Amino acid sequence: MHTRPPTLSQVAARAGVSLKTASRALNGEPYVSGATGQRVREAADELGYRLNSLARDLRTGGTSPLVGLISGDLANPFYSAVASGVERELRRHGLLLVTANSDEDGQLERSLVEALLERRVRALLVVPGGDSREYQRVRDDHGVPFVFLDRPPAGLAADSVLIDNAGGTQQAAAHLLAGGHRRIALVADLVRTTSQQARIDGFTAAMAAAGNPDWEPYLRTGVHDAATAERTIGDLLALDDPPTALFTTNNRLTTGALRALRGLDRPPALVGFDDFELADVVGTTVIAHDMTELGRQAARLAHERIGGHTGPPRTVVIPTTLIARGSGERPPR
Amino acid sequence: MHTRPPTLSQVAARAGVSLKTASRALNGEPYVSGATGQRVREAADELGYRLNSLARDLRTGGTSPLVGLISGDLANPFYSAVASGVERELRRHGLLLVTANSDEDGQLERSLVEALLERRVRALLVVPGGDSREYQRVRDDHGVPFVFLDRPPAGLAADSVLIDNAGGTQQAAAHLLAGGHRRIALVADLVRTTSQQARIDGFTAAMAAAGNPDWEPYLRTGVHDAATAERTIGDLLALDDPPTALFTTNNRLTTGALRALRGLDRPPALVGFDDFELADVVGTTVIAHDMTELGRQAARLAHERIGGHTGPPRTVVIPTTLIARGSGERPPR
């Protein structure tokens, strides 16, 4: 039941050789005679021996082949797509992924960073949730590379992969303006992440550049979940002068928007940031980008650092594309 | 750059105490004087000391606080929901989740099991992808508990959590039959997993019980992705005598169905196994079940085994509910 797994020295004893010889045999090192190797492998098989990588890793270099990913809940398709990309890339290099959910909470995130560093992960990928000034200190932590995803900590030069937020929001803004909209509502998430802030700023800038102040009464930020988005948009549409178009700054909010618009006679135009499954079926115009690729790139950067790459921090930007599927092309009423 | 992180003995040296005293101080063990404890903690802070859990785990018991989850690609919402539930439950117990993607490939899955056991995970949760006869041997592997999710290995009594496939398919079948359908197409995934097999069997049984053989020409199995599902359903609808209703046996296939049905004048009725985001928006009738709960229960079973629970294997069944949203209520044409 609670028997300890067999150790290498038990294997060695059974094969009638020394510990070191057994080690050599099982690791395919040279200088082991055919017969000895055979006997060791048989003994290992019979005992059901399995290497203890805790011991090996401790002895050799002191790190494990683990890479940590700290993100929000995997139930959010954004995070799971990222995790999928990360995992795929890591696997190519024989690395394992440890996922930890911070619930987008700074406190918890911090303790997860600690826990993973204690585990001697080879690298740490982080989608920062809250205020991330603390990374100033922890970065370059005794050679453990950090890569930030989607939301680089403000004011910190570090390897990071992010989405072309400015470009994406400009595409959205231009698209709606070109459709003749002026009263455009912007429904955004909590502004504490740099990515949300960038989207809001980009949109604001685009409106200013186009000389359209009419959107300003319709700015709603701090909307963090689909239900709130649904309610917020319901309220917007109930105004005397309702917006003729909506721009939601992430997939969760777009979901809420779709619920709010369902069954409406003459729904406003809608563009959502982030593509999502079934967007084609429901005909939603989105600012799409490859989230899996975002994860993959982050893993690639990490792997290069693990491999010893030095040099200044790099930033990879994932491009966005506007995919017109109908909802963004509805004219103002 | 590549400096090794500080060790406890460096901390001890700096604080002018022995290694063991430093260990005691940092672990909050009794028999450390206030002043000594203070000095040790200061020294640790100054050096930026962080425990090496590889070493600790090796010394104490030889296992790590890691639990492995082997499943298909996290990009599939089913797997990511499961992973989310697992992670949440593990976190409550201070355990970390290592996710590994088998791509539903038996070979890869096997090697991942090995890799994780080498890492001395405390338990292993598996959503078996292929033929899983091999688990017969590996189970109870020197006290590492295995829990199987969604698809228990055929003929193996082991802890497992699964969905009420028989009940769910019967609900679906009954619902469509009650709506007056006879020519009902069953679009199913690869039959090599026990869950798919159970859904097909359940549906077959329900049709037999209702004395309806009319569905038989419309059975399609081995449909593994959304694109194939879309094509397969397109073909079905192009038949001289097309089915008046469709039942798809998982979320991926339902997605394909929705694409195939998009824009159709008089679409057939549709019921899909697995709930999905936006199902309410697109009005799809589904057999719903709580995938996150499935993960949570699996983690719970594993945790109990870790805690020393012995006893016969247990099976937890996650119930299903039919949620009528319109698509399943369309009458036969």
Place this chain on the structure above:
DNA sequence: TCCATCGATGACATCGTTGTCAGTAAAGTG
């Protein structure tokens, strides 16, 4: 024949931590 070389093997230290046990000085007990 002698000595360097080479293949094969094992003894021992080591990675960074914790468990065991022994030692010491101060405090409590009779």
Place this chain on the structure above:
DNA sequence: CACTTTACTGACAACGATGTCATCGATGGA
């Protein structure tokens, strides 16, 4: 005062593997 108890501390072994070095017999060249 002698003796036990108590608080604190450190030396040392151990976890399970790998790296370093020494050893040994067989071979080969001079």
